[in-house]
Amino acid sequence: MNENSPVVSRREFLKDSGRFAAVSALAGITLPHVHAAGSDMIRVALVGCGGRGTGAAGQAISTTSGPIKLVAMADVFPAKLAGSHERLTKQFVAKPDLMDVPADRRFLGFDSYKSAMDVLKPGDVVILATPPAFRWAHFSYAIAKGLHVFMEKPLTVDGPTSKRMFRLGEEAAKKNLKVGVGLMVRHCKGRQELYQRIRDGQIGEIVAMRAYRMGSSGGTAGPKPEGISELLYQISKFHAFLWASGGVFSDYYIHQIDECSWMKDAWPVEAMAIGGRHYRGDSLDQNFDTYSVQYTYPDGSKLYYEGRNMPGVHNEFASYAHGSKGSAVITTRSHTPGNVRIYAGQKIPRILTGAEKIDLTDKNLRWAFPQPEPSPYQLEWDDLIAAIRQDRPYNEVKRGVEASLVASMGRMAAHTGRIITFDDILNCDHEFAPGVDQLAANSPAPVQLEADGKYPVPRPGIQTAREYGPVIASAAPAAKKAKG
Numbered sequence: 001m002n003e004n005s006p007v008v009s010r011r012e013f014l015k016d017s018g019r020f021a022a023v024s025a026l027a028g029i030t031l032p033h034v035h036a037a038g039s040d041m042i043r044v045a046l047v048g049c050g051g052r053g054t055g056a057a058g059q060a061i062s063t064t065s066g067p068i069k070l071v072a073m074a075d076v077f078p079a080k081l082a083g084s085h086e087r088l089t090k091q092f093v094a095k096p097d098l099m100d101v102p103a104d105r106r107f108l109g110f111d112s113y114k115s116a117m118d119v120l121k122p123g124d125v126v127i128l129a130t131p132p133a134f135r136w137a138h139f140s141y142a143i144a145k146g147l148h149v150f151m152e153k154p155l156t157v158d159g160p161t162s163k164r165m166f167r168l169g170e171e172a173a174k175k176n177l178k179v180g181v182g183l184m185v186r187h188c189k190g191r192q193e194l195y196q197r198i199r200d201g202q203i204g205e206i207v208a209m210r211a212y213r214m215g216s217s218g219g220t221a222g223p224k225p226e227g228i229s230e231l232l233y234q235i236s237k238f239h240a241f242l243w244a245s246g247g248v249f250s251d252y253y254i255h256q257i258d259e260c261s262w263m264k265d266a267w268p269v270e271a272m273a274i275g276g277r278h279y280r281g282d283s284l285d286q287n288f289d290t291y292s293v294q295y296t297y298p299d300g301s302k303l304y305y306e307g308r309n310m311p312g313v314h315n316e317f318a319s320y321a322h323g324s325k326g327s328a329v330i331t332t333r334s335h336t337p338g339n340v341r342i343y344a345g346q347k348i349p350r351i352l353t354g355a356e357k358i359d360l361t362d363k364n365l366r367w368a369f370p371q372p373e374p375s376p377y378q379l380e381w382d383d384l385i386a387a388i389r390q391d392r393p394y395n396e397v398k399r400g401v402e403a404s405l406v407a408s409m410g411r412m413a414a415h416t417g418r419i420i421t422f423d424d425i426l427n428c429d430h431e432f433a434p435g436v437d438q439l440a441a442n443s444p445a446p447v448q449l450e451a452d453g454k455y456p457v458p459r460p461g462i463q464t465a466r467e468y469g470p471v472i473a474s475a476a477p478a479a480k481k482a483k484g
Contacts, residue, residue: 040066040067040389041067041069042067042068042069042123042124042125042388043068043119043120043124043125044060044061044069044070044126045070045073045074045116045117045119045124045126045127046070046072046084046116046126046127046129047074047112047113047116047117047126047127047128047129048075048127048128048129048130048131048152049073049075049077049081049084049129050075050080050129052129052152053084053127053129053130053152054087054088055377056127056129056152056182056381057070057084057127058091058092059378059380059381060125060127060381060385061098061099062378063381063385064382065382065386065389066389068098068385069097069098069099069100070088070099070100070101071100071101071105071119071120072106072115072116072117072120073085073101073105073106073107073116074107074108074115074116075108075112075130076108076109076110076112076441077108077232077236081108085101105119110441113128113130113138113141114141117141117142117147118145120147122145122146122147123146123388125147125148125150125384125385125388126138126147126149127149127150128149128150129151129152131235131244132152132154132156132157132244132250132404133157133243133244133245133432133433133436133446134436134437135155135165136155136164136165136168136437137436139168140168142177143168143171143172143175146175147177148177148178148179148384148388149178149179149180150179150180150181150381150384151180151181151182151397151400152182153181153251153403153404154245154246154250154254154400154404154407155181155397155400155401156401156404156405157245157404157408157432158246158408158425159425159428159429159430159431160429160430160431160434161431161432162401162404162405162408162426163426165401165404166397166401168397169395169397169401172395172397173393177395178384178387178388178392178395179394179395179396179397180380180381180383180384180394180396181396181397182380183254183258183396183403184335184376184377184379184380185258185262185338185376186258186376186396187376187379187380188336188338188376188379189369189374189376189379190339190340190369190373191262191330191338191376194263194328194340194369195262197328197367198263198321199265201325202325202366203321203323203324203325203328203342204323204324204325204326205324206263206321206322206323207322207323207324208301208302208303208304208321209260209263209264209301209302209321209322209330210304210305210319210320210322211257211303211304211306211318211319211320211331212305212306212307212316212318213252213256213306213307213308213316213317214306214309214310214315214316214317215308215309216309216311216312216313216315217311218248218252218309219240219248219285219287219309220280220285221233221234221237221284221285222282222283223282223284229445230444230445231441231443231444232441234446234447239252239287240283240284240287241285241286241446241447241455242286242432242447242467242468243433243447246404246411247285247286247287247411248287249288249291249307249410249411249414250404250407250408250411252307253291253305253307253407254403254404257410258406258407259319259331260303261297261403263321263328263330264301264303264321266297266298266299267297267402267406267422268303268406269296269297269298269421269422270409270419270420270421271294271295271296271409271410271412271413271419271420271421272294272296272413273291273292273293273410273411273414274291274292274414274460275288275289275292275414275415275460276288276289276290277289278310279310284449284454285455286455286456286457286458286468287309288414288415289308289309290307290309290310291306291307291308291410291411291414292304292305292306292307292414293305293414295410315352317334318331318332318350319331320348326342326344326345327343327345327346327348328340328342328343329341329342329343329348332351333352333354335376336373336375336377337371337372337373338369338373338376339358339368339369339371340368341358341366342366342368343364343366344366349362405422405426406422409421409425411467412428412467414460415458415468416458416460416463416464416465416467417460418464428466430465430467432446433446447468456469
């Protein structure tokens with residue numbers, strides 16, 4: 001961290017974020033039109049036409065609280081734009097009025113997000129589903145246009161952009177803009193009931209949590225092929241590059257870190273972690289194969305998070321809470337269905353495949369959410385559009401940025417080999433992609449191949465002030481003693 005930069009604590013920053021927003025250059029934008037319940041048409045633009053963006057667009061126009069349609073799309077890749085449009089057209093072939101995106105409203109290029117949003121009027125909705133590096137720039141333009149926003153997670157991947165997004169979130173709230181963030185598990189009916197049961201003391205005090213996302217692969221990138229620029233290649237492989245996505249750690253693991261912290265009703269204050277590269281083959285990405293993080297909450301309790309991207313080994317995708325009077329399953333083997341449940345004692349049966357079912361005769365089972373359960377991917381859209389039509393306060397930015405920072409805190413702990421606190425990651429001056437709002441097709445990529453023909457990777461214990469790039473020994477934070 002830069003020793004000349006003012007250090008801001010989490011408490012101080014969040015307290016002052018409203019004051020920062022008040023002097024924003026975006027102040028004075030006209031408040032958006034309010035869509036009366038069930039009457040006015042809401043028009044939607046999609047910025048970022050990958051799989052998650054396409055899914056979000058489909059969920060947006062599947063809401064049933066009033067008229068809605070997709071009217072514009074934008075991406076930097078022609079094939080993604082065309083494929084997304086084709087998929088959505090087929091999905092809604094029986095409801096063609098929901099898709100109104102002629103060729104002249106399908107935009108390409110780094111400024112295409114502006115063209116797509118320019119199609120909308122104040123009070124309409126834009127979906128921001130590009131790699132997260134671009135999130136703050138696109139969100140800024142949406143606020144200037146008076147648009148409601150749905151943003152995919154993570155919202156940020158470093159401290160400087162997190163501070164920026166906190167302020168933009170406050171600005172959006174001042175302008176009465178509704179903002180949803182793609183941490184859809186928070187909208188899951190089963191997890192909501194589990195949260196309340198935990199608050200009611202059904203498992204006692206949470207003393208520890210553990211979560212796993214261990215799969216066969218993720219975030220790899222071989223040598224760049226001919227016929228594509230370095231910048232576009234890195235965007236196309238965004239999970240492989242820390243500047244674009246925060247890597248697999250931020251983009252994959254944020255959901256379970258967020259859901260566990262929700263159940264705990266607190267954010268971790270520090271992270272200690274290990275990780276390493278073992279089986280990346282010819283991949284030139286910046287990720288580790290394995291991550292193991294110990295998060296510590298304010299009361300000293302722990303979340304143990306295990307991530308692995310490696311073929312041929314045990315796979316597990318689950319989250320658990322252990323309390324003084326029992327235990328709970330937060331996630332069973334995927335985001336949905338959650339199959340949440342509560343057990344007496346600490347013995348929780350694993351469910352690793354779709355063929356395995358909850359044993360409802362288990363004498364230790366105390367409660368299980370009824371199946372089938374509604375998809376949280378659709379519920380988050382139902383909630384956002386309802387808030388727009390009913391003009392209710394709705395702004396998930398602050399929570400989304402905090403979840404993004406907590407994910408980055410664990411990632412930085414693994415990549416530097418240091419104990420990293422929330423304040424460390426918030427105040428670290430390493431912005432992964434400065435000037436991302438100025439990128440164009442011919443711009444250099446934010447990271448470049450080094451002399452050995454590889455991209456820079458984290459070097460724990462050697463590079464301790466930042467996660468990759470030049471070593472800045474004088475800025476390394478002092479070693480901290482483990483707490484608890």
